[in-house]
Amino acid sequence: MPTYEYVCKECGHQLSAEQKMSDPRLVDCPACGKPGLERQLSAGGFALKGSGWYETDFKGSSKTTKSEEGSTSAAPPCAGGACACH
Template sequence: MPIYAYQCGSCGHARDVLQKISDPQLTRCPACGAEAFTKQLTAAGFQLKGTGWYATDFSGRKPAAPAAEVAAPSATKKEASAPASTPAAASSDS
């Protein structure tokens, strides 16, 4: 059963209600009794993430390359050689 958000237009009281889709919409506010209790429009309570969903596989666009493949190969070689020389310099100072 879905959860619907309601809010009173008279007093501002808000409440989430667990209802069947076939249940009639509530109209009377439980706090003040006014006939101004209306259903609110809310966002869906789930998201489709990961591979296999429309946004990644069936949209007709090619997926972007991972960040590791985008980096230039020369920058990767420089980073690999820099850490090896740093510890040796630190141990000779002691």
């Protein structure tokens, strides 16, 4: 569930609220009781948990695929880079 940051434009009170995305925005300030709460833009955060694929899992691997093993000839260079093959 996302956490939203709010600030009251009347008294300056700040608060965080854990809400569903479908929940209506908060309006009434718990500090002054006036309907002055505004939702603020804040940086979202996430945590990687459990085992999974990471970029470093396969770095430095010397294994080659079958398509790399059968490919021994290099493609001829293009004349001035003005060919239709790219």
